[in-house]
Amino acid sequence: MSRSRCILHVDMDAFYASVEVRDNPSLAGLPLVVGGMGGRGVVAAASYEVRRFGVHSAMPMSEAKRRCPQLVCVAPRMARYRQVSELVFSVFEQFTPQIEGLSLDEAYLDISASLNLFGSPRTIGEQIKKRIYEATGLCASVGAGPNKLVAKIASDMDKPNGLRIIEDSQVAAIFRALPVYRLHGIGKKTAAQLEALGIATCGDLSQATDAQLKPVFGRYASAIRARARGQDDRAVVSDWEEKQVSAEETFAVDLHRPEALRREIVGLADRAASRLRHKALVTCCVTVKIRTADFQTLTRSHTFAPPTDDTRQITQIAQHLLQSWRALVPDDKVRLLGVSLRDLAPATQLDLFASAAIESSVHTQPNGQQATKRLDPLLDGIRGRFGAGAVTRASALPTKTPPDP
Ligand SMILES: [Mg+2]
CATH class of the missing domain: 1.10.150.20 (5' to 3' exonuclease, C-terminal subdomain)
Incomplete structure (x- = not known):
């Protein structure tokens, strides 16, 4: 595709209803809707069987029953849909970090930079559909185009289980x-x-x-x-950038030595924590992202309470996550590392946890936590005035071990 932009729109087919059929095959082929049966109940999702009766999502349940008296209704199970959604989004992450989720079952993917690695838009679309099916047993429709607008129109053209590529010249x-x-x-x-x-x-x-x-x-x-005319220059705004505070680095040379990896993860955790405090936020979840030399991307997360903005604590968790991955694959080379902080909350909420946090710090890190509490704002202040590179923690500096070749 010309102008070097290629966007996919991936949309699961009748998502909630398909999950229900997958979990309970006796529902297959029935005119199934997911939604509330109460007086003001609304159709949250409609199977393709029931759509033939003119039933669609957002329709009042009473109207749906009028149009299709034999309709079968099940109550939504959001926790289950979120679980399946995570599997779907982890397939997206295998192809690009530029993912903008629109809902649990729908996302834009900017694959412009992925084409050299994974092949044509059609190949990538086929692979995504195949891997989603393998992971969830469900079908997705994929559309590709030079922008979001065209991609979304494309994904809808061959639904369900569709794959439609719209070339620039066809728009x-x-x-x-x-x-x-x-x-x-x-x-x-x-x-x-x-x-x-x-x-x-x-x-x-x-x-x-x-x-x-x-x-x-x-x-x-x-x-x-x-x-x-099919023109649209909106960017794909990735969730990674928006709903989390993160720092990541792609290395010029793949890293392998433990010391080099340790130094990078400490530096990234420090940067992410500094950004977190700059935005006056605290985190309950530290995630480490690792891309290996063969372009496998994986993440490791740790959720905890009370929330923190403390560099030392965030760094320790990030190091631990990296080490636990490393223990399984000691030989893999690392192309990219990232630290992201999720489950964010305003720092003012920290007061709610203040007494608990101080108590636990007294027991676990009597000096460490107190010292870093004074050091963090100091470093942030220097960075604010002189730039992010102005100061570096000693633990992020290279030791005498030579860097990776
Ligand atoms: Mg959908």
């Missing part, structure tokens, strides 16, 4: 024929307004005049015309 023709309601943000009401103007397809929409569009879209008129 114009496909969008010309696309009904306007297929564009995100154009609902029934807007579509009806447009139809009254003789605008039914994105092709019509892209050629509409300001005079026609301003009353409907106001100052977004020209933006909507660009959308109607």
Whole structure:
């Protein structure tokens, strides 16, 4: 794909309903919905069997039952869907770190930098579908395109169990024929307004005049015309960057020696903890990300309480996570290391845990925790004034052991 951007949109097919069928095969083939049966219950997910009756998600359950009297309804099990979702997202992570989750079962993946490694968009799409199926027994639909908008349209074209690649050169023709309601943000009401103007397809929409569009879209008129041509320059904003504070490093030369790995993990934990305090946050979960020389990426996490912003504590956990991985594969070379801090909360919440934290520090680290509590703000202050490289903890400095060749 030209302009060197390639985005995938991956969307599980009838996700909640498919998980229920997978866990209870006697539901297979039935007109199944997942949702609340109470008076105000709403359909959370609809199987493909029940969609034939005109039942769809977000529909009131009473309406769904009217349309399909033999409908079978099960209550949602969110904890189970989250479990399966984690398996799905861990497949994504095998192909790119640039993942923007939209919900438990849907994500954009920027695979522009992955094409050299893993092959064409079609190959990557096939691999993702295959690995999701192996991990969960469920089907996903994948769309690929030069941007998010096109990728999302593509994933919907061959659903369920679809795989559709839209090349740059095909975008114009496909969008010309696309009904306007297929564009995100154009609902029934807007579509009806447009139809009254003789605008039914994105092709019509892209050629509409300001005079026609301003009353409907106001100052977004020209933006909507660009959308109607399949143009979209929004970036994939990865969850890794957004919902966590992290530091990671790709090494020029793969690392192998324990001392070199230790030095890097200490430096990364220090950087991540410093960012955490800069944002006035505390963490309950330290994750270490490891990419080996053969491009396998894995993560190791440790969740704990009370929350902390303490560099020493975060560093110890990160080191321990790295060592426990290392113990299993002592020969693997490391291409990338990362430390991310998740389950974040405002530092003000620390007061809630203050007495417990001080008590545990007295028992476990009588001097260490107190000393680092004074040192951390000092280092942060120096970094704030002179830049991140201005000071380094002694433990992050190389020892006399020579670095990896
Ligand atoms: Mg879905």
